[in-house]
Amino acid sequence: MSLLDIEDLSITFPVEGGPDVPAVEGIDLSVEAGEIHGLVGESGSGKSVTARSVMRLLDDAEVGAKRFDYRGEDLYDKSEAEMRQVRGDEIGMVFQDSLSALNPVMTVGEQIAEVVRHHGDVEESTGLLSELRRKYITGTSTSAPSWRRAVSLLETVGIPDPETVATSYPHQLSGGQRQRVMIASALGGDPSLIVADEPTTALDVTVEAGILGELRRLCDELDVAILLITHDLGVVAETCDSVTVMYSGSVMERGRTDQLFENPVHPYTKGLLRSIPEGASTGGELTTIPGSAPEPTDRPDGCPFRDRCPAAFDACSEPLPEHVVDDGHVSHCHLYTEGDDPGEVTWDAPAATNGSLDGTTERTHTEVTDG
Ligand SMILES: Nc1ncnc2c1ncn2[C@@H]1O[C@H](COP(=O)(O)OP(=O)(O)OP(=O)(O)O)[C@@H](O)[C@H]1O
Numbered sequence: 386m387s388l389l390d391i392e393d394l395s396i397t398f399p400v401e402g403g404p405d406v407p408a409v410e411g412i413d414l415s416v417e418a419g420e421i422h423g424l425v426g427e428s429g430s431g432k433s434v435t436a437r438s439v440m441r442l443l444d445d446a447e448v449g450a451k452r453f454d455y456r457g458e459d460l461y462d463k464s465e466a467e468m469r470q471v472r473g474d475e476i477g478m479v480f481q482d483s484l485s486a487l488n489p490v491m492t493v494g495e496q497i498a499e500v501v502r503h504h505g506d507v508e509e510s511t512g513l514l515s516e517l518r519r520k521y522i523t524g525t526s527t528s529a530p531s532w533r534r535a536v537s538l539l540e541t542v543g544i545p546d547p548e549t550v551a552t553s554y555p556h557q558l559s560g561g562q563r564q565r566v567m568i569a570s571a572l573g574g575d576p577s578l579i580v581a582d583e584p585t586t587a588l589d590v591t592v593e594a595g596i597l598g599e600l601r602r603l604c605d606e607l608d609v610a611i612l613l614i615t616h617d618l619g620v621v622a623e624t625c626d627s628v629t630v631m632y633s634g635s636v637m638e639r640g641r642t643d644q645l646f647e648n649p650v651h652p653y654t655k656g657l658l659r660s661i662p663e664g665a666s667t668g669g670e671l672t673t674i675p676g677s678a679p680e681p682t683d684r685p686d687g688c689p690f691r692d693r694c695p696a697a698f699d700a701c702s703e704p705l706p707e708h709v710v711d712d713g714h715v716s717h718c719h720l721y722t723e724g725d726d727p728g729e730v731t732w733d734a735p736a737a738t739n740g741s742l743d744g745t746t747e748r749t750h751t752e753v754t755d756g
């Protein structure tokens with residue numbers, strides 16, 4: 386049983402007087418206990434709304450799924466009170482923008498200690514009066530178990546001099562330190578899963594590498610699973626055990642990282658991999674496929690990628706099929722539904738041109754040369 390097991394998830398934003406926005410359409414997503422699973426895709430592909438659906442934080446959207454299980458229990462069957470426990474106790478979240486996610490008028494130590502008291506493994510009163518007294522008068526005592534735990538969590542995420550940093554306010558810290566604080570806070574309730582939405586996108590490359598290394602270490606040492614959202618395939622290659630590739634609200638391909646990188650089958654995945662320079666550890670930004678993704682309200686029938694795909698043919702206007710390439714490796718592409726491996730997809734158009742692949746929709750199977 387997967388830790389997180391989502392089947393046929395759709396997320397739609399109702400729009401008054403306009404067409405509704407089908408942000409995500411029928412995707413599967415699963416995360417195994419103790420692994421880092423990458424959710425990768427271009428801007429607007431639906432990564433963040435998917436992440437928020439796991440925390441049940443999408444008040445303004447209609448969320449539907451055949452299955453939305455965490456540890457075998459449907460998250461959407463839970464009451465709001467049960468869900469508040471799940472957020473923090475079971476699933477922690479790290480957002481890209483730490484400055485707006487952290488409380489500017491509380492020290493980071495207080496913020497983490499509060500999470501620890503409410504969700505973690507310490508015996509300390511969390512009654513309203515004690516919390517108000519802490520908040521407005523005394524602060525958390527530096528000898529309280531929750532404060533000690535906060536300091537030790539800061540140390541866990543690689544912050545030097547955690548005692549001093551705990552007494553700092555968010556704006557006094559660097560972006561990289563704040564991201565580490567967010568991770569420490571997410572760890573406060575000893576969760577089994579952390580959902581991290583582009584946790585390093587705003588940071589420079591060296592700081593990013595440090596934090597990704599930290600996530601990898603936490604995953605290995607604390608056995609916490611991480612759903613890591615990124616638009617950088619280099620990050621996936623360096624950090625993730627398995628990966629789901631999204632495009633315009635659909636899953637194109639998923640599998641173990643080695644399966645996807647060694648044997649990508651979907652033309653979209655192949656196109657993305659083209660954009661990673663040989664041997665480079667980062668910089669695989671998903672920008673080198675000509676053209677741009679359609680808006681959710683403007684997708685073609687069938688495969689949403691077909692207008693940009695060099696191998697598109699008639700069948701691509703039909704609903705996406707599922708093709709099991711190998712154990713755990715699945716592609717959603719019509720090229721593979723005819724029983725044979727079509728071989729190498731030729732990406733002969735130059736990367737990052739003026740944005741159009743002329744006549745791609747007229748191309749047929751024959752354009753796909755045997756590899
Ligand atoms: N509150 C909302 N109302 C209407 N549409 C929305 C809302 N939130 C998101 N969307 C739409 O859903 C789609 C998916 O958005 P999402 O933020 O999940 O993309 P993303 O993959 O996280 O992109 P990025 O890499 O830019 O963060 C987009 O087309 C977006 O415009």
Ligand SMILES: [Mg+2]
Nearest residue numbers: 432433434582
């Ligand atoms: Mg996003």
